[in-house]
Amino acid sequence: MKGKKFFAAAAGAAMAFTLAACSGEGAGSTDEEPTDGSTAGGGDAVAEGGLVGVAMPTQTSERWIADGDAVEAGLMDLGYEVDLQFANDDIPTQSQQIDQMITNGVEALIIAAIDGTALNSQLEAAAAAGIPVVSYDRLILDSENVDFYVTFDNYNVGVQQATSLLVGLGLLNQDGSEGDAEGPFNIEVFAGSPDDNNATFFWNGAMDTLEPYMADGTLTVPSEQTDFEQAAILRWQQETAQRRMEDLLTSTYVGTDLEIDGVLSPYDGLSRGIITALESNGYEGTVADGFPVVTGQDAEIASVKLISDGVQFSTIFKDTRKLADQAVTATDAFLAGGEPEANDTETYDNGVKVVPSYLLESDIIYQDNIQELLVDSGYWTAEEVESGTAE
Incomplete structure (x- = not known):
């Protein structure tokens, strides 16, 4: 050689x-006060708990295992119950898992899609049931029923x-x-x-x-x-x-x-x-x-x-710990009656709508x-x- x-x-x-840090206070910030007297994103509304479905694509990558565990832990710390599922990179399996989550009465969904175009019927069912959907790192495409997107630039x-x-x-x-x-x-x-x-x-x-x-x-x-x-x-x-x-x-x-x-x-x-x-x-x-x-x-x-x-x-x-934190914060904001704060409302067009997004920074190693x-960061x-x- x-x-x-x-x-x-x-x-x-x-x-x-290193990329310049994204602006904004975080996905949990909101200009809308919830009607029940709680603080959106602050966790006051979660004392009663609630079930959140978390759909991850696979366990064949250590990255997705870490993401799933971090999201689950963050939600549980706020008092939520969590249904965490991994689909082993199989599209029908993920579709079935999300269908079952909806049937089981989840109050919100966090989805890292295997195929961003394959979940339209699940998202329609979620919308009909009033379930907010947070798209996690992989944008869900061709659906108006994606409420928020957390990702990196x-x-x-x-x-x-x-x-x-x-x-x-x-x-x-x-x-x-x-x-x-x-x-x-x-x-x-x-x-x-x-x-x-x-x-x-x-x-x-x-x-x-x-x-x-x-x-x-x-x-x-x-x-x-x-x-x-x-x-x-x-x-x-x-x-x-x-x-x-x-x-x-x-x-x-x-x-x-x-x-x-x-x-x-x-x-x-x-x-x-x-x-x-x-x-x-x-x-x-x-x-x-x-x-x-x-x-x-x-x-x-x-x-x-x-x-x-x-x-x-x-x-x-x-740093997927930060990504998990933003997904949890956005979900908590929705369930507290508020709206997550986006720091990008122009970039991520899923083919039907521009999805409000929160972008995080990354570094070259x-x-x-x-x-x-x-x-040093742990x-x-x-x-x-x-x-x-x-x-």
Whole structure:
């Protein structure tokens, strides 16, 4: 593998390229006082409790397990009962789970959809029963019966993913200034699941950031697979990403003088599949030694370990504890008779309406800010980072 001495400098800087914090006081703020004398979002209305349904997509990703547990804990702390269900990435299962929640009399729903277009009948039933629906991280599409959306600034997550790729290649420094490298560099690009609305935001943010470098020849995509449909990985499956990377290597690189310098990956599970494919095809060592720059998202502990070891270059840290808090706060505001406060009322059009949203910030994780952003914040422990497994 050809060495790139600027990798070491890129990995050595500690500053994260961080989005500006979203404005607003939080999803629980409200200008409308509830009629029962309680304070919306403040928890006074929850003394009587109530049942809230929480529908999460899968338990195959540690991220979604953590989200579900955090939402459940936050609701229970406010006095609610919780029906938490995981659907194992099966659309009919999630539909049935939500149907059953409605039948069981939930007073609100928090839904992270597997397929954002597949829940129309469930949302119609919820609306008919007066049940508010909070769309969690993945926007539910093609329905007027989505009351609120909590998520991260997903376009800027894509910008951050592409920015970290450029940092790894030496074209940018972590402070956003121009790097010393000139290229050209060979990259390949991956996208998320086409049935997840967020995947398009990630892709657009990333490709808009990379396009000027592709236009002037600094970056090339030898496979020429630069359309979302070509790059998309259904259900965000690691094995599918590994097979696609292997196919790209076989069809474009094996038997030629071409080598891959970097891979845009929108999720850590995909990143690990990509890395496995690269290692199986002769790429070895660390980024500092010339291993291709691979990006990621979600700060999954297995990938944080790889970043600590210098194999994966970066990931995007979306602190899902904050996301869970906003979902709980929004739900509590609805059930207290108020309206959650949005800090974005323009961006997230689900095809029928613009859904009021609360957006959170995210950070790029590099090798040298793992301690500051993940360990010091209590997201992972030093022992978990060292072992690559969650305790």
